[in-house]
Amino acid sequence: MSSFLIQGGRRLEGRIRPQGAKNEALQIICAVLLSPEPITISNIPDIRDVNFLISILEDMGVGVHRPEPGTCVFRAAEIDLDYLDSPEFFLKAASLRGSIMMLGPLLARFGKGLIPQPGGDKIGRRRLDTHFIGLQKLGADFHYDADRKGFAVSSPGLRGTYIHLEEASVTGTANVLMAAVLAQGTTTIFNAACEPYLVQLCRMLNRMGARIGGVGSNLLTVEGVTSLGGTTHRMQSDMIEVGSFIGLAAMTQSDITLSDVHAEDLGIIPETFRKLGIQLEFQGSDLRIPPQDCYEIDTFMDGSILTIADAPWPGFTPDLISIVLVTATQARGSVLIHQKMFESRLFFVDKLIDMGAQIILCDPHRATVIGLERKHPLKGIRMTSPDIRAGVALLIAALSAEGTSVIDNIEQIDRGYQYIDQRLNAIGANIERKI
Numbered sequence: 331m332s333s334f335l336i337q338g339g340r341r342l343e344g345r346i347r348p349q350g351a352k353n354e355a356l357q358i359i360c361a362v363l364l365s366p367e368p369i370t371i372s373n374i375p376d377i378r379d380v381n382f383l384i385s386i387l388e389d390m391g392v393g394v395h396r397p398e399p400g401t402c403v404f405r406a407a408e409i410d411l412d413y414l415d416s417p418e419f420f421l422k423a424a425s426l427r428g429s430i431m432m433l434g435p436l437l438a439r440f441g442k443g444l445i446p447q448p449g450g451d452k453i454g455r456r457r458l459d460t461h462f463i464g465l466q467k468l469g470a471d472f473h474y475d476a477d478r479k480g481f482a483v484s485s486p487g488l489r490g491t492y493i494h495l496e497e498a499s500v501t502g503t504a505n506v507l508m509a510a511v512l513a514q515g516t517t518t519i520f521n522a523a524c525e526p527y528l529v530q531l532c533r534m535l536n537r538m539g540a541r542i543g544g545v546g547s548n549l550l551t552v553e554g555v556t557s558l559g560g561t562t563h564r565m566q567s568d569m570i571e572v573g574s575f576i577g578l579a580a581m582t583q584s585d586i587t588l589s590d591v592h593a594e595d596l597g598i599i600p601e602t603f604r605k606l607g608i609q610l611e612f613q614g615s616d617l618r619i620p621p622q623d624c625y626e627i628d629t630f631m632d633g634s635i636l637t638i639a640d641a642p643w644p645g646f647t648p649d650l651i652s653i654v655l656v657t658a659t660q661a662r663g664s665v666l667i668h669q670k671m672f673e674s675r676l677f678f679v680d681k682l683i684d685m686g687a688q689i690i691l692c693d694p695h696r697a698t699v700i701g702l703e704r705k706h707p708l709k710g711i712r713m714t715s716p717d718i719r720a721g722v723a724l725l726i727a728a729l730s731a732e733g734t735s736v737i738d739n740i741e742q743i744d745r746g747y748q749y750i751d752q753r754l755n756a757i758g759a760n761i762e763r764k765i
Contacts, residue, residue, distance in 0.1 A: 333738045334751060337760035338710055338731035341621065342584035344757030348572050348591065349375040349748045350565030354527040356428035357504045358534060358563060359383055362392065362404040363435035364508060365538055367560030372401040374565060378745040379426060386422050386429065389413060414444040420480060430461060431501055433483060434509035437470055442484040460495055460502030467493050468513055490515030490554050498523045498548065498642040504531055510552040511540040517552040524548050525643040526595055530566060537561040567591055571747065572617070573599050573650040574722050577657035579619035580608045581730040586757065591617040597644050602654065605636060606661055627663030627701060639668035648672060652723040655679065659687040660730065661701035668696050678720035681713040682727055710735035718746035729759055
C-alpha cells in the first residue's frame with residue numbers, strides 16, 4: 331500500500347490542464363466493442379481504472395495501438411468470447427465497477443455476454459437493477475450464478491421498445507443505450523441520465539452510424555441500425571477534477587489557472603462554488619481561481635443556512651460533495667451538506683474532525699460544516715483514503731494544513747486522478763510518494 335507524505339501550508343501558483351473525464355472514458359472505451367472498425371480516442375486519462383479497463387479489452391482480443399500518450403486506436407474485430415468465462419476475466423472485471431458497461435455492447439453485437447458482479451468504491455449500495463431491467467426489456471435473458479457471483483446474459487435478437495428507467499443512472503443509461511443502437515426497431519428511453527458523459531457517448535455513437543435523437547435530454551429515441559463503423563473521439567476535460575482544483579485553490583489561498591475548461595460543460599458547478607464565496611474568472615477556455623484571504627458562505631434569501639445537495643444532472647454532481655465539504659471548513663459561515671445519493675460517502679469526515687475541522691455528522695447523508703474562517707488552521711495527521719473523491723478531499727485538507735500529513739491507500743486516488751502528486755508539485759506543492 332502506497333502513501334503520500336504531504337508538507338502543508340504552501341500557496342500554489344501556476345497552470346494545470348485537467349485530465350480527460352474518467353467517467354466518460356469508461357463508457358466510451360466500452361463502446362468500442364460495438365464495431366469491428368478502428369476507433370481512435372484521444373485525451374484518455376492515464377489513471378488506474380481506465381488503464382485496467384483497456385487491459386481487460388486487450389485480454390478479450392481488442393487490438394490497441396498507442397500512437398502517442400493519451401491516444402489509443404481500438405479495433406474490436408475479433409473478440410474471444412470464451413475468455414469471458416475464464417477465472418482471469420472474472421477476477422479482473424470484478425475489481426472494476428465500470429466493467430458492467432461491457433454487457434450492453436457484447437449483448438448487442440454478439441448476442442451474449444458474461445460479467446462478474448463488479449466492485450468499485452465502497453460508498454453505499456449501488457444497485458444494478460437499472461442495467462438489467464433495461465436490457466431485459468430489449469429482449470435479454472439473465473442468469474445469475476451465485477457460486478461465481480456472475481451474470482450471464484443472452485438474446486436471439488434485441489428489439490426496440492419503450493423503457494422508463496426507474497432511476498436516472500449514468501452507467502445504466504449508457505449500458506441500455508449501447509444495446510439499443512443495434513436493436514431492431516425503435517427504442518425510447520425515458521428518465522435517461524443526461525450528464526455530459528452521456529452527451530459525449532451519444533455524439534460518438536452517432537458518428538459511428540447510430541441514430542440517437544434527444545441527445546442531452548432525459549428522453550432518448552434510438553432507431554436501431556444493423557452495424558456501426560469507426561470514428562474518432564476526444565474526451566472532454568474532467569469536470570470533477572476541475573471542481574477539485576477549485577476547492578484546492580480556495581483552501582490553500584492559491585492562484586491557479588485551469589486550461590481547456592469550458593463553462594458550458596460544467597453546469598451548476600461554478601455557481602455552487604461561488605455560493606461558498608469563491609471567486610472564479612473565466613478567460614476564454616481558461617478558468618482562473620485567484621487567491622483569497624477569506625471566502626464567505628452565502629445564506630438563503632430568508633437568512634437560513636445554505637444547503638448544498640447532490641442530484642442527477644443538471645443538478646450538482648455527487649462526485650464533488652466531498653470537495654465542497656472540505657472546502658467549507660475554512661470558509662466564513664456554515665453550510666449543510668446533504669449527500670442524497672450514497673449513504674456512506676460522508677464517513678471520511680472523522681479524519682477532518684481529527685485535523686481540527688468543525689463538522690457535525692448528522693446522519694449518513696447530512697453533515698453541518700461550521701467554517702473556521704482560517705482562524706484555526708487544520709493540523710496534519712495520518713489518515714487513509716477510503717475512496718477516490720474522499721481521498722482527494724483529504725489531500726486538499728492536508729495541503730492546506732499546518733505540518734505534515736500522511737495519506738495511506740493512495741491507490742484509491744490514483745484510480746481517478748492522473749499523476750496528481752507530480753502535477754501539484756509542479757505548481758508549488760510538496761507531496762512525496764512513498765511505495
